[in-house]
Amino acid sequence: MTALAHRRGIEPALLIVVIGAAVSFLPGFEPPELDSHILLTVVLPPLLYSAALNFSVPTFLRNIRPILGLGVGLVVVTAFAVALSSHLPWVPLSFATALVLGAIVAPPDAVTAVAVGRKLGLPKRVMAILTGESLINDAAALTIFSIAVAHVTGDHVFIEEPLLLFGYSAVVGPVVGAALGYVTLWIRESLAHPGLETVQGMVVPFAAFIIAEELHASGVLAVVVAGFVVGSGRLDAGFQTRLQERYVWNSVDVLLEAFVFAYIGLHLRFVLEDLHEAHESLGEVVIVSLIVLLIVLVIRPLSVFAMFWRKKLSERIENKLSGQMPERGRGGPGTRRSAPSWWSRIDRTPLSWQENVVVSWTGMRGVVTLAAAAAIPATTATGAEFPERATIQAVAFVVAVGTLLLQGSTLPMLIRRLNLGWASADETAVEAEHRKAEQVAKQAAERVFADFREHPPGDVDPQVLVDIVTRIARLAQDADEAPDPEEHTRRAEVYTSLYRDVLASQRAALLAERDAGRIDEEVVRAMLDRLDLQEAGVTARLEGRL
Template identity: 55%
Template sequence: MNGVQLLLVIVGAIAVSGLAQRRGLQPALVITLVGFAVSFIPGLTRIELDTEIVLGIVLPPLLYSAALNFSFVSFARNFRPIVGLGVGLVVATALLVGVFAAWVVPALTLGTAFILGAIVAPPDAVTAVAIGRKLGLPKRVMSILTGESLVNDAAALTLFSITLAGVVGTHTLFANPVLLFLYSAIVGVAVGLLLAVVATVIRRLLKDSGLETVLGLVVPFAAYLLAEQIEASGVLAVVAAGFAIGSSSSRAGYQTRLQERQVWSSLDVLLEAFVFAYMGLQLRFVMEDLTAAGDSVWEIFGVGLLVLLVVLLIRPVWVFVSFGRHFLLDRVMRRRIASDTRVQERIRVENEQRIARGRRPRQFPVFLNWRESLVVSWTGMRGVVTLAAAAGIPLALADGTPFPGRAEIQAIAFIVAVGTLLVQGLTLPALIRSLHLSDPRQEEFDREQAEHALEVAQAASAGVYQRFLASPPEGVPPELLERMTQMVKRQSADAARDPDPDATSAYGEAFGTLYREVLQAQRNAVVDERDANRLDDDAAREFLEQLDYQEAAIVSRLGYRL
């Protein structure tokens, strides 16, 4: 693919994505179908990217961006369902699809069939989360879907890399695939965490939002390449680095956070649109490869529909088996506690101790009900990771022979991705509406959490005001001190209010310094409250964004004096 072709694909994909969003359509599906139609233009040559470009350049920033924006607190709170869906279901899907595909597709060996299984295993939560947010899905369901998307991408791509290495014949540290998987996962996470620590230290030393943002753009590629160099999972390294840096982002400068929100949002749109367009443009030539290999296009299409059916069935079975198991365990636990006064007393004492330490009392685990489980079971739309992995299959093995079954794998992966978008993506909104899942108390809960965040922030401000009044800056008349503190209190509670004093006033510098100290104290207090699990993650995120915009306003008004 030359530079002109690449530019045309990117511009076209962005234009189609914008038109699809304006029409209320799914951009991923529309871009793929338009790319497929464009590929039949007479004289259009095949557009082919190197495997390393697809896997090493496209995927790392997408995974890193998702990890940055997901709270580790939410991940820990929903650890069991996230890991169950993101790891257990992915492995089960890869194995079952691999065995089935090896049975029904003569061109696939067991190894290449497992590659197909790993490719179609991870669902893409982008569409499901967007639909769920619009229709008011419970936040717990949204957190599980978002967390699953991160974990399942990493698990599936790690399986993909291991099975691909085994088929291609490249050297690996361990011949045993289980040991290789464990090494790849553990070392990959360690590399990501180590790089996150280094990047965080460097960012604190830079103190320049532009350079910090550029460093953030480099981190996912560095994590991926470094892990891959030592034969660990580059994908897990990227996700671990994103988690670690995202959890410490509140300590970065407000300018860096504001810039990164816009940069990563734009980059996500660009890369996702490109991947769907690229795969759509490949399909005509994949069909030609099938014909050249002596395969019937219609036969492969039929096989692809069978694999799609297997993929659609595995997730509901897994979800409802887990739901039934959790329901039974919950009933048994409640009956045991209700019949044992000693256990009740132990729980009561433990909760009193937790409350005394400022923590929430221990409660029963809250599992998904059957309606929430039904929605989760129907959110298995495949997307950018499936298509990118399919496009990343090399043309040849290590000995130079053509990769066996490459065209069949890519064609089936496309059928599964488009099929899930059509079947599940188009019916999911109607399913959510019919189940009436929106919580009538959610709005009240959100309001209470927003008020709690404000209370925590105002309490944190008190110490700053006391220090300011006890040791006022030189040159500020005593009669203005109380007025300044009252002004800061009012404006800290209203993000839309402009900083009051004129930059030319005598006390503008002192006002700005006090204001920023208050904002930083509020920010630290809200983060601590969130990390202690006493404040909802969404409420904390919204409040922290308000503080960033408030700080940007005060610096814009009084910047040269600060």
């Protein structure tokens, strides 16, 4: 179905939901039932972990201000705005149940936006902000969700004070994730087996999520930090491990996203039946759904541009005041203390109005919204039915489908009209980014060659050394330049060692340029994939001679 949707230019999630809903109306059909805790534990950790593996930590820190503003601030504002608007005299939701609904629909799912951005070539900072937001907004939303659900069901909460609970989750969760990430890297050093390393990597997100949740901390943040730590150490792994993990996690992402949308579609008929039993008319549910959808569509653009103009206003005031205030001597009482290095690297440059428009329209709801809606417990602590569970699920379904239809289908056109993507920009800009990455890789190789020439192995003929350097330089074009693996000679050993040093230097140089923000992250990712595939191709040809 996903392949058919891509060929037809349709959003795969919508097609899967429609087919699942149609199947739910077949006579005698019984939908699959999963425990609410199992559903979130199975679906959410792998999706977050695979995204964190490929995301640059320095890029995340450099854009931490807009990421926190969107991923935490906007989620809280959206959740309470939806709760307040759904707690009205003509709406059948109490404030607690309305807050459950608000937490469910608050976090946008950036999968669609990031996929569109990669295809059309959104500016690297916009892509970094959207990806970073998607990594932390689920933590804020699910914390509110768990507090609201516990209040409705009457379950015991680890810390009664919501702010203290939020702070505890935000501190302990990352600590758990970092510890597990470093343990994973330590274990991988002794494995040295691509298959085992890939299997071990698939266990990490589930372990991080479960351990953190057992400690009443944020499982989402634990998974994200574990992904950051393991992703930063992937260069120490072999190319086979990186290639296997890349394709495995891509497949897992597609499978889990399809599963969630199919799961909610297969339950649609039964949600409607529950609504029919609970309400004489579906009019109230339709009203709530439209109100919530409208709030979700409007509140993000309003918040994004409020942050944009606040930044502009503060800059004008700061510039005006800085022109009036006298300069203070060095070492005087007005001298500011030097900020930490990571703090000084935070990018405080505001986005352009075109970029803000795109960011404001990337509020599609998806996997997390539907998974959280399906994860609402069926009963309270007393055994009674969870109040308005079917209503909340129906509203969440309408919001997810509505945002995918309205925002997901129009986002590519909006990017093109604003001339932000590579598809709309001059092709020379795209080529320049790729040439820059190739130049970085070439310079890194030249540095290794220069060091090799200055400190050559003493037991190899100089002419042989020249031949080795020449062959490695041509290796990208012709893998047959490599020596025969049956030659267990000093020449073959030097060749292999130098070739690996060149690749390691190229990868490190590309990542350094990416982390400094000088090369587009998508271009660097493509270049790293190319190096891994190049090494895989050479290795396969060498092994094929045996």
